[in-house]
Amino acid sequence: MSYFEVNGLQVRHKTAEGIKEVLNIDHIAIEKGTTYGIVGESGQGKTVLALTILKLLQCPPGEITKGSILLDGEDILTYSQRRMQASVRGKKIAMIFQDPMSCLNPVFTVGQMLDDVIRTNRGLTGKEALAYAYKVLDLVKLVDAESTLKKYPHQLSGGQRQRIIIALALCCGAGFLIADEPTRNLDVTIQASILKLLKELQETLGITVLFIANNMSLVSAFCDRIGILHEGRIIEEGETERIIHAPDQAYTRMLVEAARLHTAPAAEAETGEELLRVEHLKKYFDVKKKNKKLSLKAVDGVSFTLNKGEVLGIVGESGCGKSTLVNTILNLYDPTAGKVYFDGKDVFSDERKNRNAFKKNVQIVFQDPYWSLNPRWLVKEIVAEPLDAYEKLRGQERLARVGQLLEMVGLSRDDAYKYPHEFSGGERQRIAIARSLASNPKLVVLDEPTSSIDVFSQAQILELLRELKEKFQLTNILISHDLGVVSQMANKIAVMYLGKIAEFGPAAEVFRNPQHPYTKALFNAIPKFEKLGMDQLTTLEGAIPSPINPPSGCAFHTRCAEACEACKSWTPEPVYLNEAHYVSCIHFTERQGENTCGKR
Amino acid sequence: MNQKMKDILRPKLKELRDMIFMLRRNALTMAAVIALILILILALLAPAIVPYPQDIADKTNLSEKFQAPSSAHLFGTDELGRDVFSRVLYGTRISLSTAVLAVALSLIIGVPLGAVAGTFGGAVDEIIMRITDIFLSFPPMLLAILLVSMLGPSLNNAILAIALAWWPWYTRIVRGQAISLKERKFIQAAETIGTPKWKIVAKHIIPNTISPVVVQASMDMGGVILTIASLSYLGLGAQAPSPEWGLMISTSRNYFPDIWWYSVFPGIAIFITVLAFNLLGDGVREILDPKTRKK
Numbered sequence: 001m002s003y004f005e006v007n008g009l010q011v012r013h014k015t016a017e018g019i020k021e022v023l024n025i026d027h028i029a030i031e032k033g034t035t036y037g038i039v040g041e042s043g044q045g046k047t048v049l050a051l052t053i054l055k056l057l058q059c060p061p062g063e064i065t066k067g068s069i070l071l072d073g074e075d076i077l078t079y080s081q082r083r084m085q086a087s088v089r090g091k092k093i094a095m096i097f098q099d100p101m102s103c104l105n106p107v108f109t110v111g112q113m114l115d116d117v118i119r120t121n122r123g124l125t126g127k128e129a130l131a132y133a134y135k136v137l138d139l140v141k142l143v144d145a146e147s148t149l150k151k152y153p154h155q156l157s158g159g160q161r162q163r164i165i166i167a168l169a170l171c172c173g174a175g176f177l178i179a180d181e182p183t184r185n186l187d188v189t190i191q192a193s194i195l196k197l198l199k200e201l202q203e204t205l206g207i208t209v210l211f212i213a214n215n216m217s218l219v220s221a222f223c224d225r226i227g228i229l230h231e232g233r234i235i236e237e238g239e240t241e242r243i244i245h246a247p248d249q250a251y252t253r254m255l256v257e258a259a260r261l262h263t264a265p266a267a268e269a270e271t272g273e274e275l276l277r278v279e280h281l282k283k284y285f286d287v288k289k290k291n292k293k294l295s296l297k298a299v300d301g302v303s304f305t306l307n308k309g310e311v312l313g314i315v316g317e318s319g320c321g322k323s324t325l326v327n328t329i330l331n332l333y334d335p336t337a338g339k340v341y342f343d344g345k346d347v348f349s350d351e352r353k354n355r356n357a358f359k360k361n362v363q364i365v366f367q368d369p370y371w372s373l374n375p376r377w378l379v380k381e382i383v384a385e386p387l388d389a390y391e392k393l394r395g396q397e398r399l400a401r402v403g404q405l406l407e408m409v410g411l412s413r414d415d416a417y418k419y420p421h422e423f424s425g426g427e428r429q430r431i432a433i434a435r436s437l438a439s440n441p442k443l444v445v446l447d448e449p450t451s452s453i454d455v456f457s458q459a460q461i462l463e464l465l466r467e468l469k470e471k472f473q474l475t476n477i478l479i480s481h482d483l484g485v486v487s488q489m490a491n492k493i494a495v496m497y498l499g500k501i502a503e504f505g506p507a508a509e510v511f512r513n514p515q516h517p518y519t520k521a522l523f524n525a526i527p528k529f530e531k532l533g534m535d536q537l538t539t540l541e542g543a544i545p546s547p548i549n550p551p552s553g554c555a556f557h558t559r560c561a562e563a564c565e566a567c568k569s570w571t572p573e574p575v576y577l578n579e580a581h582y583v584s585c586i587h588f589t590e591r592q593g594e595n596t597c598g599k600r
Numbered sequence: 601m602n603q604k605m606k607d608i609l610r611p612k613l614k615e616l617r618d619m620i621f622m623l624r625r626n627a628l629t630m631a632a633v634i635a636l637i638l639i640l641i642l643a644l645l646a647p648a649i650v651p652y653p654q655d656i657a658d659k660t661n662l663s664e665k666f667q668a669p670s671s672a673h674l675f676g677t678d679e680l681g682r683d684v685f686s687r688v689l690y691g692t693r694i695s696l697s698t699a700v701l702a703v704a705l706s707l708i709i710g711v712p713l714g715a716v717a718g719t720f721g722g723a724v725d726e727i728i729m730r731i732t733d734i735f736l737s738f739p740p741m742l743l744a745i746l747l748v749s750m751l752g753p754s755l756n757n758a759i760l761a762i763a764l765a766w767w768p769w770y771t772r773i774v775r776g777q778a779i780s781l782k783e784r785k786f787i788q789a790a791e792t793i794g795t796p797k798w799k800i801v802a803k804h805i806i807p808n809t810i811s812p813v814v815v816q817a818s819m820d821m822g823g824v825i826l827t828i829a830s831l832s833y834l835g836l837g838a839q840a841p842s843p844e845w846g847l848m849i850s851t852s853r854n855y856f857p858d859i860w861w862y863s864v865f866p867g868i869a870i871f872i873t874v875l876a877f878n879l880l881g882d883g884v885r886e887i888l889d890p891k892t893r894k895k
Contacts, residue, residue, distance in 0.1 A: 330792055359794035372785035376807045389794045432789075439793070 001073055003032035003208055009067030011052055022048050023232045035209045037219035040229035041454040046212045050180050055084045090121050094174035096165055098181040104153040110164055111149035121172040140167045159190035180212045187317040189540035192525035195222055196539055216259040220244050221527035228252050258455045272308030275475050279303050281338035283328045296548045298324040300499035311476040313490030319544050321499040322479045326445050360390050363436035367448035369428035373420040379431055380416035386439035405434040426457025446478045450485055462488055483526055487511055495519045498547055498555040505581030515583045517562045619887055629883025635876040643692040655682035656690050658841035666859050676861035687843035688869050694844050698759050699824045703817050705763035710770030715805045718778025732768040740765040748836040758837035762827055773816055777809040811888040819881030822874040829870055845870050
């Protein structure tokens with residue numbers, strides 16, 4: 001008898017289209033003090049499982065038709081709601097929800113929230129409760145507990161909020177923790193630190209954890225056993241190591257493959273002459289704070305060149321200025337300073353001809369295909385939008401071109417008469433890609449092209465993008481927070497931090513041997529399959545500083561593991577390691593004998 | 601080609617089916633829809649079905665004046681011996697068509713202005729919205745009265761006045777929508793594609809603001825009918841011998857309460873029509889607003 005068991009659980013959903021089976025789980029068993037990972041894409045029933053365990057599933061439309069959930073030998077599925085509330089939820093089973101942004105009530109301070117939970121679950125009040133709160137905050141490693149207690153959720157960063165949520169879950173002293181994608185929407189660096197924290201707590205407090213995730217990489221590092229959830233069924237289950245190295249099912253193999261970091265990056269493309277040159281590009285936004293006019297330096301002096309046929313991957317944590325950089329290059333924002341040359345012509349010049357040529361030749365594919373297609377247009381109108389702007393095709397000719405474009409991205413001609421909502425996420429992204437190619441552009445910007453579609457379509461979309469790139473000799477700029485995606489496509493990498501490029505170089509070199517401390521931290525925050533366990537992960541503490549008031553000197557010194565005194569005052573210039581590879585870090589300047597710094 | 605037509609129609613049919621499904625779950629809205637369909641049929645068929653077509657104009661038959669409701673004259677007769685039933689029925693035509701015209705006219709003025717203000721922002725927005733504010737600072741009824749008295753009393757001028765008093769509401773709604781739509785990626789995509797600005801407004805922004813505008817318009821229909829009736833009552837709208845409801849009540853008040861049927865039946869007609877439109881407006885909002893939509 002295991003500590004926690006699910007036997008023959010069946011959950012159905014009643015919808016307008018009839019009864020749908022959402023969960024059909026034969027058996028899951030979790031031993032006390034171990035970690036178990038459930039992996040599956042969205043819509044496969046992961047969250048339904050978590051809610052069913054806590055008996056929080058909305059019934060109707062949900063309906064638990066049969067099965068049992070045993071916790072310590074007792075079937076909690078037979079408990080009444082009142083009993084669940086009084087003796088199970090919080091007391092024995094706690095849950096960490098997936099969205100730290102929306103699951104904290106914005107009108108309460110952290111202190112009030114903790115106090116409430118401590119009072120109901122521990123029966124402590126006043127000073128005792130406060131002392132307990134300090135203890136818990138200490139457990140989740142929130143520095144400066146005193147001021148944190150007085151803060152409202154919006155004053156905290158994503159990572160801090162997730163720590164608060166973990167603290168709230170711990171307050172109750174539950175022995176079983178359900179973590180439903182606890183690091184979703186967090187940057188890889190923060191993700192790593194949250195995972196490390198969870199692992200540490202799990203080990204020191206001896207908690208049993210059911211970890212739910214949508215990709216393999218996190219689970220592989222965190223869990224002892226893994227179950228793959230597909231269409232409501234556990235299709236494969238076993239030791240983490242076995243699942244990763246010898247998966248039985250094709251679906252599991254695909255999940256593993258998708259999470260693998262390709263350290264042998266995309267083949268060196270044959271590159272032609274210079275296509276895009278960005279020189280000292282700056283984009284400041286004016287912000288008003290307490291009547292003071294401040295400028296937010298979203299992009300602060302970025303320069304690079306891109307040759308025909310190259311794929312530039314831009315990586316960095318959210319808020320580092322990736323998207324602003326691209327939007328400024330695309331002329332969606334007016335630049336504060338700097339120049340952009342495309343095919344040798346100044347893009348920001350007032351000459352209409354230059355601008356129009358640039359717009360025709362540069363297209364973008366956005367992250368979220370749900371918002372990037374006009375919901376009231378037929379696909380045929382959407383794809384033909386660039387045609388209408390440049391080619392003025394009519395009737396049959398226009399339709400034929402649309403059909404051709406749709407077939408090129410793997411859709412059928414008849415899809416032209418459908419609306420966007422009739423397609424899946426992957427298919428919509430194909431429509432967006434077809435649109436971006438309609439004007440025969442030379443440069444296509446891919447802004448997180450796969451991050452809001454599921455793993456299966458993700459692989460196909462990447463394949464399609466590679467194919468199209470070959471076929472039309474496109475040049476790409478790829479923005480992504482997912483280094484796996486970047487490693488599959490890019491042959492040049494720019495690592496951005498607070499509006500500046502920290503490291504720029506050939507993808508193969510950067511991936512194999514990252515130089516800048518930030519690049520290293522970023523890469524090491526991603527679990528790799530070669531090594532299991534959490535020790536491989538290094539964390540980058542703290543959130544990215546505000547670009548309104550960036551740290552002096554090297555902006556990264558506040559979080560850098562290799563920072564020294566000089567970093568606080570000395571702004572590093574790019575140092576070329578070779579012709580194509582540069583790093584902006586004092587330690588490399590020092591090697592050339594220009595500066596002295598205690599470390600290294 | 602046939603297949604293509606089917607492909608185009610299929611999603612529309614599904615939408616229609618969904619809408620009917622939503623309607624059927626809401627009895628009040630359903631009742632309003634049925635009532636409005638009946639009113640519409642009556643209005644369309646009025647010239648053919650009214651028992652005394654010649655009573656619509658100023659035919660007089662003083663020998664039959666002020667007859668109480670009877671089988672010959674369901675709603676009685678008025679001071680000139682005209683059949684009130686025929687006139688009330690015919691009045692449906694006037695009220696519906698003038699209300700539709702007035703709302704359509706204010707949409708034509710209000711929607712593009714709002715879309716332009718919201719999309720362009722800056723000085724354009726500032727100018728358009730301040731003008732809107734000026735119009736909004738008068739009660740619409742008062743503004744309409746003012747405008748009609750300037751333009752001279754007639755039904756056409758009343759329609760124009762109502763449209764001029766009503767458009768700012770649509771401008772406001774559409775502007776708000778446009779501002780949030782502007783941030784949507786498909787607008788940004790259109791900008792990178794190089795689609796001209798006017799086309800973005802006309803083809804991306806305006807079609808996506810339809811839902812809230814339709815809701816507001818269907819809720820306004822009742823109000824507009826009421827306003828037209830009020831203007832006519834004050835002698836600023838329809839002129840005699842038009843069988844406009846407001847005008848009929850206005851004339852009838854000299855004979856009230858002895859000749860009660862002369863006032864009561866046009867009043868009931870106004871009441872039913874306005875109520876039906878208001879219920880429809882609520883229902884449409886419920887159908888179009890995704891928040892109230894349940895799966």
